[in-house]
Amino acid sequence: MSGHGTPVPMTSRACGPLTGVAEVPGDKSISHRSLILGAMCVGETRITGLLEGDDVLDTAKAMRAFGATVTDHGGGEWSVQGVGVGGFAEPAGVIDCGNSGTGVRLIMGAMATTGITAIFTGDASLCSRPMGRVTDPLALFGTRAVGREGGRLPMTLVGAADPVPVRYVVPVPSAQVKSAVLLAGLNAPGQTVVIEKEATRDHTERMLAGFGAEIDVEDTDEGRVITLQGQPELQPQQIAVPRDPSSAAFPVCAALIVPGSDVLVPGIGLNPTRAGLFTTLREMGADLTYENERIEGGEPVADLRARYSPDMKGISVPPARAASMIDEYPVLSVVACFATGVTDMQGVRELRVKESDRIDAMAKGLRAAGIDVAEGDDWWQVTGLGAGNVPGGATVESRLDHRIAMAFMVMGMASQKPMSVDDGSPITTSFPIFEPLMAQLGAQVSRANG
Numbered sequence: 404m405s406g407h408g409t410p411v412p413m414t415s416r417a418c419g420p421l422t423g424v425a426e427v428p429g430d431k432s433i434s435h436r437s438l439i440l441g442a443m444c445v446g447e448t449r450i451t452g453l454l455e456g457d458d459v460l461d462t463a464k465a466m467r468a469f470g471a472t473v474t475d476h477g478g479g480e481w482s483v484q485g486v487g488v489g490g491f492a493e494p495a496g497v498i499d500c501g502n503s504g505t506g507v508r509l510i511m512g513a514m515a516t517t518g519i520t521a522i523f524t525g526d527a528s529l530c531s532r533p534m535g536r537v538t539d540p541l542a543l544f545g546t547r548a549v550g551r552e553g554g555r556l557p558m559t560l561v562g563a564a565d566p567v568p569v570r571y572v573v574p575v576p577s578a579q580v581k582s583a584v585l586l587a588g589l590n591a592p593g594q595t596v597v598i599e600k601e602a603t604r605d606h607t608e609r610m611l612a613g614f615g616a617e618i619d620v621e622d623t624d625e626g627r628v629i630t631l632q633g634q635p636e637l638q639p640q641q642i643a644v645p646r647d648p649s650s651a652a653f654p655v656c657a658a659l660i661v662p663g664s665d666v667l668v669p670g671i672g673l674n675p676t677r678a679g680l681f682t683t684l685r686e687m688g689a690d691l692t693y694e695n696e697r698i699e700g701g702e703p704v705a706d707l708r709a710r711y712s713p714d715m716k717g718i719s720v721p722p723a724r725a726a727s728m729i730d731e732y733p734v735l736s737v738v739a740c741f742a743t744g745v746t747d748m749q750g751v752r753e754l755r756v757k758e759s760d761r762i763d764a765m766a767k768g769l770r771a772a773g774i775d776v777a778e779g780d781d782w783w784q785v786t787g788l789g790a791g792n793v794p795g796g797a798t799v800e801s802r803l804d805h806r807i808a809m810a811f812m813v814m815g816m817a818s819q820k821p822m823s824v825d826d827g828s829p830i831t832t833s834f835p836i837f838e839p840l841m842a843q844l845g846a847q848v849s850r851a852n853g
């Protein structure tokens with residue numbers, strides 16, 4: 404879990420070219436789902452390339468608490484002996500999901516129709532995030548939730564003993580909400596239907612099909628209609644987790660802004676529901692190429708090659724692309740500082756309910772570093788100063804948010820003065836090897852202030 408220990412101040416300063424190969428860890432979204440779905444079938448699921456970040460480790464602990472046997476075999480190899488759909492045991496203690504919205508919301512879905520009771524909590528960040536978006540649709544199955552004011556953790560969920568299937572139109576673009584409803588639908592008899600107006604990451608749908616569930620996805624005038632047949636017997640799988648495009652974003656963006664850089668980031672999943680940042684960077688004029696494009700485990704994958712790009716221009720990022728790059732706006736806003744002109748980001752209200760209010764956290768930090776930022780409820784604009792012209796020289800609060808901490812560390816690699824964060828410890832939630840990996844490329848990130 405992050406943010407429970409001593410804060411780790413971190414500083415990043417201008418460095419020579421970043422060069423070499425950046426092997427980023429496994430995908431966080433797919434790692435959570437591998438453990439949860441593995442726990443929901445009878446038999447052994449084998450996983451390679453699991454992200455061993457705090458968020459995923461907390462999900463592994465939770466699956467043990469619900470009765471699955473989760474074993475770390477070393478070197479990113481894990482196995483899960485599952486208990487079957489509807490087979491979760493009632494946990495003896497409180498389920499602490501640490502910093503992870505994905506972990507808590509998907510696990511709530513998975514236990515919601517099993518007739519057991521579980522108590523959930525998390526760190527200060529997670530306890531401030533809205534859970535009603537998940538407990539409202541789960542109530543339609545018959546699940547009861549009692550939490551703090553505003554639907555916040557800590558929260559008790561009493562699972563539905565006789566769940567009914569549900570038809571639910573997801574009111575916010577959220578793969579976590581969609582996934583929670585689908586996982587709950589697994590143990591309800593009959594068909595559960597989830598409709599999303601905007602496509603969000605589709606790992607749950609793809610993986611459910613892989614585990615043998617009967618699931619159908621159709622694009623209609625109403626949106627993406629996902630129909631799941633309840634009470635399947637899921638079949639254990641061998642899963643090779645691809646590398647995380649959201650982690651790849653950091654070495655890629657750093658290479659684009661540090662003079663002379665040339666970095667290869669191999670084996671990155673380019674599922675269209677995740678790859679919006681790379682499309683955006685290319686539209687800005689980034690020298691970012693896809694090499695060795697291939698299909699792995701049913702997903703498009705490529706090696707990304709990012710080179711220093713001093714002539715990038717600000718663009719308008721279309722709101723329809725927001726879901727496919729929702730976690731990448733903090734680091735995109737850093738790249739925008741090194742481009743010329745305005746980068747306009749619209750339709751991004753969801754950024755306000757992540758580990759922190761990411762528009763507010765980035766706007767304050769960027770302004771302190773000499774950048775002009777305008778913002779509204781669901782949009783913000785960053786006025787770039789162009790390569791070499793970004794002042795920097797600020798210490799920013801990371802607010803228990805790994806992506807805020809890493810974004811400002813990337814900024815410091817190319818700004819005139821160093822950038823510091825008050826606490827870099829949250830980085831281990833998603834990217835535990837961020838510091839050694841960036842150092843290996845030539846970055847100067849140190850654990851000290853100023």
Ligand SMILES: O=C(O)C1=C[C@@H](OP(=O)(O)O)[C@@H](O)[C@H](O)C1
Pocket residue numbers: 431432433504505576577578579580582604729730753
């Ligand atoms: O389903 C997932 O794995 C995730 C969905 C997104 O959250 P929302 O569903 O809240 O948009 C994303 O921000 C998060 O990092 C991972």
Ligand SMILES: C=C(OP(=O)(O)O)C(=O)O
Pocket residue numbers: 502503504505506730757758806833
């Ligand atoms: C939003 C994120 O994660 P989560 O919602 O799982 O905490 C993220 O990793 O950027």
